[in-house]
Amino acid sequence: xxxxxxxxxxxxxxxxxxxxxxxxxxxxxxxxxxxxxxxxxxxxxxxxxxxxxxxxxxxxxxxxxxxxxxxxxxxxxxxxxxxxxxxxxxxxxxxxxxxxxxxxxxxxxxxxxxxxxxxxxxxxxxxxxxxxxxxxxxxxxxxxxxxxxxxxxxxxxxxxxxxxxxxxxxxxxxxxxxxxxxxxxxxxxxxxxxx
Amino acid sequence: xxxxxxxxxxxxxxxxxxxxxxxxxxxxxxxxxxxxxxxxxxxxxxxxxxxxxxxxxxxxxxxxxxxxxxxxxxxxxxxxxxxxxxxxxxxxxxxxxxxxxxxxxxxxxxxxxxxxxxxxxxxxxxxxxxxxxxxxxxxxxxxxxxxxxxxxxxxxxxxxxxxxxxxxxxxxxxxxxxxxxxxxxxxxxxxxxxx
Numbered sequence: 001x002x003x004x005x006x007x008x009x010x011x012x013x014x015x016x017x018x019x020x021x022x023x024x025x026x027x028x029x030x031x032x033x034x035x036x037x038x039x040x041x042x043x044x045x046x047x048x049x050x051x052x053x054x055x056x057x058x059x060x061x062x063x064x065x066x067x068x069x070x071x072x073x074x075x076x077x078x079x080x081x082x083x084x085x086x087x088x089x090x091x092x093x094x095x096x097x098x099x100x101x102x103x104x105x106x107x108x109x110x111x112x113x114x115x116x117x118x119x120x121x122x123x124x125x126x127x128x129x130x131x132x133x134x135x136x137x138x139x140x141x142x143x144x145x146x147x148x149x150x151x152x153x154x155x156x157x158x159x160x161x162x163x164x165x166x167x168x169x170x171x172x173x174x175x176x177x178x179x180x181x182x183x184x185x186x187x188x189x190x191x192x193x194x195x
Numbered sequence: 196x197x198x199x200x201x202x203x204x205x206x207x208x209x210x211x212x213x214x215x216x217x218x219x220x221x222x223x224x225x226x227x228x229x230x231x232x233x234x235x236x237x238x239x240x241x242x243x244x245x246x247x248x249x250x251x252x253x254x255x256x257x258x259x260x261x262x263x264x265x266x267x268x269x270x271x272x273x274x275x276x277x278x279x280x281x282x283x284x285x286x287x288x289x290x291x292x293x294x295x296x297x298x299x300x301x302x303x304x305x306x307x308x309x310x311x312x313x314x315x316x317x318x319x320x321x322x323x324x325x326x327x328x329x330x331x332x333x334x335x336x337x338x339x340x341x342x343x344x345x346x347x348x349x350x351x352x353x354x355x356x357x358x359x360x361x362x363x364x365x366x367x368x369x370x371x372x373x374x375x376x377x378x379x380x381x382x383x384x385x386x387x388x389x390x
Contacts, residue, residue, distance in 0.1 A: 001209050002259065005281045007200040014196050064197065076290040076318040077272065077281055086200045086272055095271040096384045116318060119310030119341045123271040125384030146314045147343075147350035155342035159385040189291045189320030190354040 007078055007086070010046040013037075013065055025060045030108045031132055031167040033062070038080070038110040038175045041067040042184065049179035051110045052080035054088040054126070058103035064088035071185055081109050081117040085124045098125030106130060110172045111138050112165065115146030122159050129156070130164045132172030141176045142186040202273055202281070205241040208232075208260055220255045225303045226327055226362040228257070233275070233305040233370045236262040237379065244374035246305045247275035249283040249321070253298035259283035266380055276304050276312040280319045293320030301325060305367045306333050307360065310341030317354050324351070325359045327367030336371050337381040 016037070024030050030053070037051030048068035056063045066084025070076055084107060089095055097105050105126055112131040113121065121129060135145050149155060153163050180186070211232070219225050225248070232246030243263035251258045261279025265271055279302060284290055292300050300321055307326040308316065316324060330340050344350060348358050375381070 002204050002282055003285045005202040005278070005285055009197050070290050070318075074284050074288055074290050075281055076284060076292075076320070077277055077315055082272055083200070086270055087197055089269050089271060090198045090200055093269055095265050095269050095382060097271075098384050114318075115314030116311055117314070119312070119314045119343075120272055122339065122341050122385055123265075123309075123311060125271070144317065144354070146317050147347050148314075149342045149344045152342050159339070161385065187290060189293050190317050190356065 005075075007069060007073055007075065007083060009065065009083070009087070010041070010044060010067065012040065012044055012046070013067070016040055017062060017065055023060060024055055024062060027130055027164060027167055030055050030106070031130060034108045034110045035132055035168060035171050035175060037065060037067055038172070039178070042175060042179045042182065047072055047078075048187070049175050049184060050080040052084040053108055054084050054097070055106045055108060056103045057106050057128070063105060064091055071187055076189070077116070079114065079117050081107060081113055082120055085120060085126070089124065096125045098127055104128070110175065114138070114143075115148045118148050118152055122156070122161065127160060128162045128164075130167055132168050133176060134166070134169065137169070137173050137176060141180045142188070144188045144190065200270070202264060202268055202270065202278060204260065204278070204282070205236070205239060205262065207235065207239055207241070208262070211235055212257060212260055218255060219250055219257060222325055222359060222362055225250050225301070226325060229303045229305045230327055230363060230366050230370060232260060232262055233367070234373070237370060237374045237377065242267055242273075243382070244370050244379060245275040247279040248303055249279050249292070250301045250303060251298045252301050252323070258300060259286055266382055271384070272311070274309065274312050276302060276308055277315055280315060280321070284319065291320045293322055299323070305370065309333070309338075310343045313343050313347055317351070317356065322355060323357045323359075325362055327363050328371060329361070329364065332364070332368050332371060336375045337383070339383045339385065
């Protein structure tokens with residue numbers, strides 16, 4: 001009667017990840033990967049222009065990738081960060097990515113988290129977030145990123161979550177722009193009152 | 196290599212919903228149902244003390260139920276509201292619950308949305324939210340509900356989302372308390388700095 005909720009990564013992701021030749025030993029290289037994920041998602045038409053991944057910082061390895069799947073999966077929750085977090089938790093077998101026995105993990109996202117993803121990260125236990133484009137960059141192509149507290153970085157710091165911003169921001173913006181230019185759907189559901 | 200993310204409602208939910216005798220023609224009756232869902236979730240041990248549902252206001256019918264599934268499903272995203280939203284979107288076949296051809300929908304939640312769920316609701320297009328217990332009531336049993344902007348209700352109003360608060364609040368609080376008393380897991384992953 002009530003269907004199971006299912007989210008699977010696009011078919012191209014496994015090959016994409018296994019063929020990636022760069023290592024992940026710097027924040028610049030990890031961001032290069034998630035921006036490439038966002039670009040591939042646009043090119044393949046498998047979702048919005050956003051990529052994210054959870055990395056194992058102890059081993060310098062990819063732990064779980066994610067891309068935006070909102071429109072093809074009819075699922076407004078399926079932002080790249082949410083997909084990467086849920087995928088990482090399935091792999092780890094726990095809802096707590098800061099739990100015992102796990103390596104130190106980092107979430108890298110091609111764009112700074114929207115209000116939903118900002119709220120999701122503390123629940124996941126991820127202790128470190130790296131962002132490419134800014135919230136305002138996503139809004140400048142038309143997405144309504146939602147209500148976030150002004151001092152969300154301070155709120156993260158109080159919870160022991162480190163934030164690194166503006167890594168390869170221009171490259172991340174270029175993918176957002178390419179999505180807009182290619183006629184990609186700006187899938188807001190609400191119209192903001194202006195003024 | 197990367198597992199599919201799956202969330203299914205607990206086995207008892209179908210019987211619970213089909214055996215519910217009350218109709219859903221008032222906000223009090225709809226809240227009575229989601230509080231009963233939260234209580235059943237505690238009693239059955241199938242997740243945290245939170246229930247939610249999407250209702251079809253045109254027909255006065257249940258559209259999609261949700262309960263918290265975080266610990267049993269190893270999924271920090273699986274709050275009751277998120278499950279109900281994703282379930283409703285699967286049923287509707289769209290990420291936009293305000294889309295053409297859909298009835299007017301309402302999300303009722305036994306507790307006011309945390310930061311994540313607060314951010315998720317505008318993306319879903321749901322035009323109306325009804326809450327039982329307050330954010331502070333969930334925090335008083337130990338959950339860290341996360342950073343929300345002070346004026347999130349105003350931000351919702353600007354997006355055309357109506358909010359009704361404190362419906363059957365005492366009954367909703369009683370379920371939170373029963374979860375705490377029964378030794379239910381308060382599954383925060385981060386320790387807040389105090390002071």
